[in-house]
Amino acid sequence: xxxxxxxxxYKIIEKxxxxxxxxxxxxxxxxxYWYQQILGQGPKLLIxxxxxxxxxxxxxxxxRFSAERLKGVDxxxxxxxxxxxxSAVYLCASRxxxxxxxxxxxxxxxxxxxx
Amino acid sequence: SxxxxxxxxxxxxxxxxxxxxxxxxKTSINNLQWYRQNSGRGLVHLILIxxxxxxxxxxxxxxxxxxxxxxxxxxITASRAADTASYFCAPWNxxxxxxxxxxxxxxxxP
Numbered sequence: 001x002x003x004x005x006x007x008x009x010y011k012i013i014e015k016x017x018x019x020x021x022x023x024x025x026x027x028x029x030x031x032x033y034w035y036q037q038i039l040g041q042g043p044k045l046l047i048x049x050x051x052x053x054x055x056x057x058x059x060x061x062x063x064r065f066s067a068e069r070l071k072g073v074d075x076x077x078x079x080x081x082x083x084x085x086x087s088a089v090y091l092c093a094s095r096x097x098x099x100x101x102x103x104x105x106x107x108x109x110x111x112x113x114x115x
Numbered sequence: 116s117x118x119x120x121x122x123x124x125x126x127x128x129x130x131x132x133x134x135x136x137x138x139x140x141k142t143s144i145n146n147l148q149w150y151r152q153n154s155g156r157g158l159v160h161l162i163l164i165x166x167x168x169x170x171x172x173x174x175x176x177x178x179x180x181x182x183x184x185x186x187x188x189x190x191i192t193a194s195r196a197a198d199t200a201s202y203f204c205a206p207w208n209x210x211x212x213x214x215x216x217x218x219x220x221x222x223x224x225p
Binding site: 004033040041042043044045048056091093102103104105106107108109111 | 145146150156157203207212215216217
């Protein structure tokens, strides 16, 4: 079974530029998450999708962050414009809906550096 | 959602020694999961213990759960250099999402 795929793995941009990250979850996983992990901290949930609908985006800074999962499979997270404090690793995770244990499968992450 | 608080924040041991890290949480749970994160990688699920279980083993991992104290511990026996990573606990109940704490950073020295 292929794991969660993310690209790019690394990205360096200047502040006020825009950036987009892509995630392809494990096949058949209806639930998809985006997390932000700042150095030295645990991952912080940004948004949760169930198929192509948003379940929880309460911690997504909506003035600059947006995410979509149009066909209920892969997803894109965008930041526009980026700030220095957005420097972090952005992790995508997925799980099956019918799973009662709530185990999540994580991708390798995209490391964003904003200069 | 509730956050698991790992303790200690950092731990250094010699190869071959055992490593113990703890997790505390505040409200009732259905299960508690432990995840590992190697440097530059995503999180990997290690082990899950349900609220009606007190102890669980998986290879060199031993997890305990004390629901009366709202705490869990993860023991890694005979540590290897490859165990060097950050470890996160994730207490979970229905309808909740994970809230990760800062984790325990384990360094296994050769």
